[in-house]
Every structure is written in structure tokens, then in C-alpha cells.
Amino acid sequence: MSTDVKSSNLPVSRKLLGLQVAIFGWNAALAHAEELALSKSQPATIAFADKGKIAASLLGFGRRDLTKRLLLPSGGAFLRLLLKLVCRKQPIEAMFSPARFISSLLTYFAEPRRIGVICNDESRLKALCVHFSRHAPWHEFVAIAPDANLSGRLDLVIVYAADKAATRRIEQRLEGADIGLVIMAGRGLSMLARPNPASVRTQPAIPGPSFA
Template sequence: MPASSSSAYKQSAETLLAADEPVVPVLPVLGMPVHDLGWNQALALIEQKLTSQQGFTHIAFLNANNANVMVRDPEYREVLGRCLVLPDGIGVDIAAHFIHGGRFRANLNGTDFVPASLTFIAKPLRIGLLGATSQVLQAAAVNFRKHTPWHEFIEISDGYFDRADPALILKRIEMARIDLLLVAMGTPLQEKWVDRHLTADHARVVISVGALLDFVSGRVTRAPGWVRHLRLEWLYRLWLEPNRLWRRYILGIPVFLGHVLSHRLRQPPAPLG
């Protein structure tokens, strides 16, 4: 997240929340509306969702890999269409520039956006963690508590529960009286599971976070700051885990760019603004 004072963020939040219905602009990527927000606006929006007494919001992220999944999986596309979708990574910036002539205001990837949101929101929240392995889940909870000790973190379950019979997990979530639930079960499973099973009875906001718990736990190392600044964290991850990620990046990036080119040729560019 760009360096800036918390007071500046709070001022932006007050400005945005002053409106009854804040206008949230979008830039569609391959037909999927992706919210085009700066950091201040995005943090204010999630604070509004979390402190509201009503409603249910499922937040997901769109990057090049998720977009490839979306193209071949109509059910996943439908689920994303019911989410508040945020831009993740340089791939969707390239797509936005090619399709619309402009890029997203901020790279709101979950690995940065979720910790920044927890820091930004001063009101203590009850935050549930669901997914990953039990070891990763426990380590992530410990580090989250160090990062934002005013929030309460509840370890719901690792990601290896019986998905054919989720009643026990759903009851556990409901009984925990959670404000925010972070679900880390991988795309597209996590988004579909949330969409199928969770409602406002379980949490005000649910975020499908992918590999976030791996990073927070320390199991996977983040790229150095200068690498992230150059928007090359994907290359760093590929270097760390080539056997697992080569298909996603070596094959997936050209496939994604092919989808973008095909989409651009099929329809004229949409005007910005």
C-alpha cells in the first residue's frame, strides 16, 4: 500500500461515507465488472460494509489466472458476478489498458489489501479464518494477532473439512458471531463455496483470499519491496515454486493475453468515465 498517513485515509473515508450511496466505478475485464478504486476509497468502502448493521458482501479478486478460470468455467463467472470484485496484479491492468485505454487506480491484491484493511479499521472486529492447512491457519492467526491486536481472530477450520456435509462448519461460523470471514481454499472452489453456503447470518463480509494465509503465516515469502514495486511478484513466486506455478504463469499469461485480444477484437473499446 502506498505510504500515507492514517489521518489522510480517515479523511477520505469520512468523505466517501458522507454520501448515502457512494458511486463505485468499474472497468470490465473480459466482461466481468471490476471495481476501479483508489486505496482510500477501497479502505473506506470495506469499513462501511463491515460497520453496517445490514447486508452481506462477498469480496473476490480478479487476476490473470482467475480470469482464465472464469473464461472456461461459466459457474465461476456467475459467482464472480455476484461479488464485489477487486483488481489483482499487472495482468488486469494490461487488459484494462488494451480494452479501455486506461489502467486501474490501484493494485488491490488480497495479500496487501486485507492486512491494510485490518490496520485501517479501528473498530474491533471478530474475524474468522477458514482454509489452508491447520499449521498454516494457526501460524497465520498468531501473526494476525500481532499485526492488529485490537481485532479478535477465530480459527474456524482448516480447508480439509467434509465439503459434502458442511453443516458443522456453517454452524461453527454462525455461533462465532463473525464480522469478517477470510476463506482460503483456492480458486474457484472458495468463491463457489462461499456463494453456495454463506449469508448475512454468518458474516457481514466474506473475502476469498487465496494464498493470503500462506503469506501471513510465513510459509511463503513475499517478494522484496522493489520487486513488488516493479509489479513482478508473479516472477518471484514462479522462481520460488516453479513446479507448482509454471502452468499458471508460463502457459497462463499467454492464454490470458489471447483472451484479452480476442475480446478486444469482438467488440469496440468501452469509453472511460
């Protein structure tokens, strides 16, 4: 773990309309994600909560899937106001975008990890792997087609899926695999999945990896 923050000693989430929403700041969020990635128990899943997901869950769309995930708030005035009303005693410390959080997590891992990247578009999958390999070259990135059979331990699996149907199919493929943490990025990596992906500024407070 790259900082003195130990996520096991921190409150993790609050219930928001029955959904588990993270309440911690950047360092604690990255520490907790690393802890989940290294766990040998059942895979954990992190996703990102925006106003669209919250509104859809209120109408019953995708609610069952969201209740099984730890949700990182991803901004927007509506979501900020809602969280402020619900979490008065312990306000939300940070907002997270998928691209920035994943990029920061990759550099937060102090040791090389085996990381799977899944996308149902071959060109986007290749672009993501190229970007992540340049961003954090000490890790092993494995490009995985949605219909591929997984083999070997994967500490982290990053899922870029364009729609709910694709997400559901990918989740079914991941069942029973040896995975520490799954991050469902939705369409949040679209900027990175281009042939020449835009750079993403990582969280400046997070120290880089050290192999000393």
C-alpha cells in the first residue's frame, strides 16, 4: 500500500436510496481499491454513480446490479446536492471520474500487477491497453474479448462497456474467475479508448510507485 491510509480502519460507504455509495477521499479510496484487488475472497465490484444511474435506480432500472457494487460518486450538481442532504453528518469528501480514478489507481499500485482490460470493441480495447501500458508500464495488461475464457489470476479487471446489455454479458463471463477487483467504467473511458487517447491528469497527492 502506497500511503499510511489503511482502508480497513475507515468507514467505507453510506446508504443512498438503498445504494452503497463511498464517502471517503482520494487516498482512502485508492487504498481501499488496492485492498480489494489483493483480496483472495469473492471479487468485489466498483462502479461510478452519476445522476443517470441514480435516476434509473429510482425507477427500478438496473437497481439490482447497483446494489451489489460499491459506487464512487462521479459528480454533477444533482448528485452533489442529493449526497449533501443524505450525508449531513459525514459529507462526501471527493468525486471521481472513471478515467481519472483508474489512471490514479494504476500508478498507486506499488508492485507490478496482472490487469485485464475488457471491451466489446476490438479497436477500443487495443487503444485502452496501449494507453494503460504507457501510463503504468510496470504492470502486465491483458486484452480480453468479452467472449474469451479467462485463465490465471487477475488482480484487477477494467471493464469498458457501451451499454447495460454488454455490461451484463461481461459480468456473466467474469463469474467464477480468479479476480480481486472489477471496475465497471461504463463509457467513462471513451477519451482513452480513441486511437490517440487524451492524457488524464492523475491525483497529484498520490506518490508514484517505488520498487526500492
